[in-house]
Amino acid sequence: MLRDAALVAGKDLRIELRSRVGLNQIGPFAIAVLLLFGLALGPDRQVLAPASAGLFWVAVLLSTVLAVQRSYAIESADAARDGLRLSGLDPAGIFLGKTGAVAAQLLVLEAALSLGVALLYGAHLSGALVLVGACVTGTLGLAAVGTLYGVVASGLRIRETLLPLLFLPVVAPVLLAATKAWDEALAGTPDRAGGWLDVLVVFAVLYVAIGIVAFGPLLEDG
Amino acid sequence: MNGYVEAGYVVVLGTLSIYGATLVTRERAARRRVGAATSVAQPGVPTEPQVARGDAPVVNHGGVEDEERGSGP
Amino acid sequence: MPARTVPPDRAAVALRVLGVTALVGVVATVWLGLFVTPPDEFMGNLVRLLYVHPPMAWVAFLAYGVASLASLLYLWPRTRAEHFDRVAGASAEVGVVFTGLTLVSGSIWGRPTWGAWWVWDPLLTTTALLFVLYLGYLALRRVPGEFHVRARRSAIGALIAFIDVPIVYLSVEWWRSLHQAPTVLNPTTHKTYVHGSMAWTLLLGFVSFTLVYIWLMAHRYRLAKLQDREDSEGLEVALAERRAEAVAG
Numbered sequence: 001m002l003r004d005a006a007l008v009a010g011k012d013l014r015i016e017l018r019s020r021v022g023l024n025q026i027g028p029f030a031i032a033v034l035l036l037f038g039l040a041l042g043p044d045r046q047v048l049a050p051a052s053a054g055l056f057w058v059a060v061l062l063s064t065v066l067a068v069q070r071s072y073a074i075e076s077a078d079a080a081r082d083g084l085r086l087s088g089l090d091p092a093g094i095f096l097g098k099t100g101a102v103a104a105q106l107l108v109l110e111a112a113l114s115l116g117v118a119l120l121y122g123a124h125l126s127g128a129l130v131l132v133g134a135c136v137t138g139t140l141g142l143a144a145v146g147t148l149y150g151v152v153a154s155g156l157r158i159r160e161t162l163l164p165l166l167f168l169p170v171v172a173p174v175l176l177a178a179t180k181a182w183d184e185a186l187a188g189t190p191d192r193a194g195g196w197l198d199v200l201v202v203f204a205v206l207y208v209a210i211g212i213v214a215f216g217p218l219l220e221d222g
Numbered sequence: 223m224n225g226y227v228e229a230g231y232v233v234v235l236g237t238l239s240i241y242g243a244t245l246v247t248r249e250r251a252a253r254r255r256v257g258a259a260t261s262v263a264q265p266g267v268p269t270e271p272q273v274a275r276g277d278a279p280v281v282n283h284g285g286v287e288d289e290e291r292g293s294g295p
Numbered sequence: 296m297p298a299r300t301v302p303p304d305r306a307a308v309a310l311r312v313l314g315v316t317a318l319v320g321v322v323a324t325v326w327l328g329l330f331v332t333p334p335d336e337f338m339g340n341l342v343r344l345l346y347v348h349p350p351m352a353w354v355a356f357l358a359y360g361v362a363s364l365a366s367l368l369y370l371w372p373r374t375r376a377e378h379f380d381r382v383a384g385a386s387a388e389v390g391v392v393f394t395g396l397t398l399v400s401g402s403i404w405g406r407p408t409w410g411a412w413w414v415w416d417p418l419l420t421t422t423a424l425l426f427v428l429y430l431g432y433l434a435l436r437r438v439p440g441e442f443h444v445r446a447r448r449s450a451i452g453a454l455i456a457f458i459d460v461p462i463v464y465l466s467v468e469w470w471r472s473l474h475q476a477p478t479v480l481n482p483t484t485h486k487t488y489v490h491g492s493m494a495w496t497l498l499l500g501f502v503s504f505t506l507v508y509i510w511l512m513a514h515r516y517r518l519a520k521l522q523d524r525e526d527s528e529g530l531e532v533a534l535a536e537r538r539a540e541a542v543a544g
Contacts, residue, residue, distance in 0.1 A: 145455070148455060149452075149455070152435070152448060152452065156438060158438070162434060162435070162438070165427075165430070165431045165434055166431045166434075166435065166452065166456070169424055169427040169428050169431060169456070169459075170428065170431075170455065170456055170459045172424055172459075172463055172466075173459065173462045173463050173466040176466045176467065176470055177466055180470065195469070199462070199465075199466055202462070203462060206458070206462075207455075210454075210455060210458070214451050214454075214455070217447055217451060218448065218451055221440070221444040221447060221448050226341065226344070226403050226404070226406065226407050227329070227340055227341065227343045227344055229403055230344045230347060230348075230399075230400050230403040230404065231325060231328075231329065231343075231344075231347065233396070233399055233400070233403070234347050234351065234396050234399075234400055235321070235325070237392065237395075237396055238392070238396070238507060238511075241389075241392050241511065242507075242510070242511055242514070245511060245514045245515055245518060246514060248518055249514055249517055249518045249521065252518060252521035252522055252525060253521055255525055256521050256524050256525050256528060
């Protein structure tokens with residue numbers, strides 16, 4: 001299973017390195033989201049800075065949707081599921097591989113977004129350990145849920161609208177917990193973020209486990 | 223203040239009533255359509271499906287009910 | 296339409312009895328709630344909405360539980376059966392109606408009570424998220440496919456979404472506890488139900504609306520069953536007509 005995972009993850013990441021869609025499209029999209037939030041909430045840093053964590057994570061959530069859609073788009077167009085199914089790879093491995101690849105790309109994106117948030121909203125990036133911890137655990141959970149729902153939506157004509165509808169409500173706890181963890185870190189009280197990080201860990205573990213079990217059946221259907 | 227209470231009751235009861243009514247209506251319509259279709263699909267029916275559709279429903283409603291009896295709500 | 300010569304079966308009779316009972320219960324609740332029970336010492340006549348709003352919320356979560364359980368039973372090989380998929384779908388559709396009503400009734404109660412149409416109360420917030428989760432699940436169910444494929448996909452989708460609800464509730468509760476914010480369930484509201492007639496009316500409300508839920512569920516289930524039959528028989532009709540054409544032509 002793990003070998004197949006590494007295989008799939010490696011393939012996905014190599015495709016990304018070559019095509020640079022993540023870099024050229026999802027990255028700028030995320031930056032645009034930050035800018036639009038800035039426009040919407042006004043130039044006053046007194047308003048923006050405290051909201052940095054939340055806005056950061058909303059941008060990450062929206063970018064995850066794009067990243068997942070991209071993850072399935074790189075399989076052979078509409079026959080995405082057929083291609084994966086016939087590859088003979090262990091479905092759980094495919095799930096872990098795709099989740100890992102999406103998570104890796106998102107982490108790179110988050111590094112850039114952190115700088116963006118510091119620059120645009122005047123957030124002071126303190127409590128780095130908590131910031132990074134929340135990013136890793138939160139992103140893992142996001143990628144797992146996204147990859148799961150992504151396989152359901154892939155190959156459907158309504159996938160562009162179905163995936164966000166399925167994905168976003170389910171990851172609301174990640175948004176909540178990650179934002180709170182970041183809030184504590186940014187406010188200079190990173191020790192208070194412990195409980196929120198626990199929530200993120202539980203969520204990630206839960207949905208990776210569900211994915212390992214459920215991805216196979218979902219892949220077969222349709 | 224009382225306006226809120228009335229509004230609340232009206233919305234809740236109204237919505238549930240409308241939903242219930244549409245369900246029952248849709249169910250009746252579907253039952254009629256299924257009854258008509260079953261008579262056509264009966265084996266041994268002569269090559270005049272229109273006639274069969276006309277006089278078979280009585281028997282077939284019983285058929286549908288029999289199935290429902292087994293599974294229940 | 297030709298007269299039915301077949302007597303109504305037991306299930307249909309039971310359903311009718313259920314419907315009448317539910318209706319009587321609801322009417323009684325409304326009558327008691329609006330006219331018989333006294334206004335509350337704290338919130339006056341607004342307490343009358345609290346005979347309706349909590350039952351809505353209860354049914355919303357009951358329906359969610361039923362849909363989750365049915366989905367689980369469908370996925371479990373030993374208990375897999377078509378009717379579990381239909382139960383899940385029926386419960387979700389009825390559930391989404393009650394969830395919406397929970398939010399609306401809560402909002403209507405909240406406006407004069409807290410001065411706002413919405414507060415981030417953990418139960419209300421979780422209900423709002425449950426609403427959207429339901430809608431996503433129902434959208435997933437509508438994706439075309441062969442019965443078993445659709446059913447399995449929906450069941451997995453249901454579990455992915457509904458396992459989330461406890462996590463959502465706990466997170467939101469913790470989040471809200473960090474700030475002082477108004478809640479629906481607090482010591483004050485608990486005290487209101489101490490007076491005899493109010494407590495009984497609330498209980499009647501819970502029971503009546505649960506019966507309404509079951510009645511709606513039953514009809515939605517039957518509708519689903521008929522629609523599935525219609526689909527499979529549509530195929531038979533087409534085949535029969537094709538055969539008839541071949542013979543005649």
